Amino acid sequence: MTSQLDGLPVVVIGAGPVGLAAAAHLAERGIAFTVLEAGDRPAAAVREWGHVRLFSPWRYNIDAAARRLLVGAGWVEPDPEVLPTGAQLADDYLQALADAPALKPHIRYGARVRAVTRLGVDRLRTAGRDAAPFLVRLDGDDVPARAVIDASGTWTTPNVLGASGIPARGEEAVAGFIEQALPDVLGADRDRFAGRRTLVVGAGHSAANTLLFLAELAGQAPETSVVWAIRSSSAARTYGGETADALPARGAIGTRLREHVEAGTIELIPGFSVQALTVTADGLVTASDGSREITADRIVSATGFRPDHGMTGELRLDLDPILGAARALAPLIDPNEHSCGTVPPHGVDELTHPEAGYYAVGVKSYGRAPTFLLATGYEQARSVVAALAGDWEAARDVHLDLPETGVCSSDVPLDSAAITGGGCCGPTPVATPAGRGLATGVSGGLLATPLTLLPVVGPGGQQQSGDACCG
Template sequence: MSSQLSALPVVVIGAGPVGLAAAAHLTERDLPFLVLEAGDTPAAAVRQWGHVRLFSPWRYNIDQAAARLLNEAGWVRPDDDKLPTGAQLAADYLQPLADLPALKPHIRYGARVAAVTRLGLDRVRSLGRENTPFLVRLADGTDLHAQAVIDASGTWSTPNVLGAFGIPAHGETSATAYVDSALPDVLDRDRDRYAGKRILVVGAGHSAANTILALAALAEQAPGTEVTWAVRSSAPTRTYGGESADALPARGALGTRLRELVETGAITLLTRFLVQRVTTDGHTVRVSDGDRTITADRIVSATGFRPDHTITGELRLDLDPILGSTRTLAPLIDPNEHSCGTVPPHGADELTHPEPGYFAIGVKSYGRAPTFLLATGYEQARSVTAALAGDWEAARDVQLDLPETGVCNSNPVEAEDTIGAGGCCGESASAVEPAGRGLATGIAGGLLTVPVQLITLDEKPAGDQAGTCC
């Protein structure tokens, strides 16, 4: 790398858990960097599911380099064995990290990235490409130059569609006013949208389960609240999990509670429901699979998330045609073969594209695979920053310390469970039973699943795309 190029910053896209971990590792490597965050605060996406508790205890949610920097500043580390909510993750860890003098001057908020390319080059030009700076264009028209780009922007802003075939159902785009994406705060912030209403929840991942439990609690408080749960599979077996035989008791309790809700008729379950058409009449929304039609007041689409690669359309990315991850990483994370607990440690080698100096890390690196864990993202950040510093020995020494019992569902996922946010969210904090034991759930996508024990009032989990995975 030329001295002129090395003087430019490494641009990190996203100030979420993994983006800030990358910033911490860049700080320790003494590499110049600039973090671009579209939101007004660090962890803007995490704060949107702040009411959800992670399945993973604090020990799996804190990056090692970040912890070292925070400890030097006198930070009081949370109890490693407690399960934080998303709000606690943001307030007690990510906000203090972003406020450190070593990081704060290098984080720019309200900076949405519109495109990433090479200065003066499009995707076709090859000569001198590796020594040409990246051009990062912001939505406000600002152009920035970078020696490398670490894309940790996640997938929270690009949820999957309701349509069963990967494309919007007929009429879906005209019904967006009636549809909410994963993990609404139905017991608090968003209560008025759901109380006393007919609600359809679509999806079979942990985020769907989390929302169903919260809606069931709301139905006990607000007469007239009706909940219908639609899944594409023939039975919600994967969502029920191992129940009493589950190695993770809280996750097993979740399955048991869901089964009870279905068997008692507290919620209505529709299996083999593939959404084909959505229509509205100005007051209600109707969802049809071709044979059956459900009328509801609101829909919660818990069908997962997917990565958006449009900002890097002029970079040379080698994406797996199925998952949208790098081709090298794809077979290691394929949800048809792997659960979170069987994904091997990986780093810069597996995340490298034909475009030198560009890496996607965090849940976006997994494409549509829902097997992402937050701890995995931290190790990606460590490995990639070591590679950018030229320390390939450290970059290739990838290790991952996860619970021996694994951290997610052991069964291959079905299409509607794919999230891409990767995560480990759990039950809405306000849905935890007031005395003693609560029920762990998951988030989706990519917010994920991690190790848990029985949940108490001051502890809570996360699921498909948050938590140790997010």
């Protein structure tokens, strides 16, 4: 019996780490696929924070199916103990993966997805819905699909500066003064910060790392000054356990940040929630919380990221009203209850929506929760592809390998030779839901992201908690 879906590819949206991992698993299982990437090369978002170094060494940042595919094609794997930068992750791994013969013919660049729906079926229609192909709308054409794996991420949709979840008054008008998280302060973006006063807003690792870069710049360029505004009354959460921290890299971040604050290199202003932004007569930008004002040349918004579900508005998605993640996944990643080190293993069952065949994976799957790990995305991709292949036993046999301390990426400017692990995410979970694998090993993360990396880039939700610590 034939079906409208027969012969159609699985469409993967995004050629970042998790999207390419999904493609590698699809290729390994012999499932037809097409990867649609808006950029002109793979890992476009990762390259934007290419100056950031991950906490986790190479051996934890490469998907298993991708490794098998690359090694089979003659790829020489980087030293597994070296900590790559985002640029190295993109150039030495993701570019090689995208260029592999099993993937390259199936990747389209400059293919920005505008909408995903069902062919001839809007959201209201139920009859025949699951049998109708997906229609993926691009600027120039439409791509039919049997299923959609959405790994488009959140890097292009940062949170606003406004403390109430909506733009502060005047925020749009001063957009030219605002930098997204993780500017390359000591490199390509140096001229925008050297000799100027910069306000950093946020309390997560992206904020901390940017502050450390700015503090270093202040020692190089006279007149450079740094102000740090946080919503909480204390920076203790950002400082963490310092020397007593079970996570050495996180402790080092907190210690160095505290020392700069105590030395006056960084001016800390606690209890500050951005309510309004204005431009002064002499061309500076002022942030106000209603009773206090901070004036600066530039503002770095390190307030996290959020998913954009606009392109899937005609699909039947069951999204948690708080996080914007799949409803079944939300309680497992709620940042009020979990750090990235305590998120249990999960896969296709937690990622399934009423719209059969659509799955958001990677950092987008977490909505506004700042607890994503790159290894989590790899396991999501493996589980979803196994389900698409009809291998439900493998799809539901989910595992998440984490170190005892949890490993994340960081954009901290530390000597890479001095770090062999560490992270920012808290202890490994000691138990997992029935039927799930126990977390026992180590995972990697994106940045500084956006991407953990993703920067630590983890996209997050609120200013108070900042961005994701795990990328």
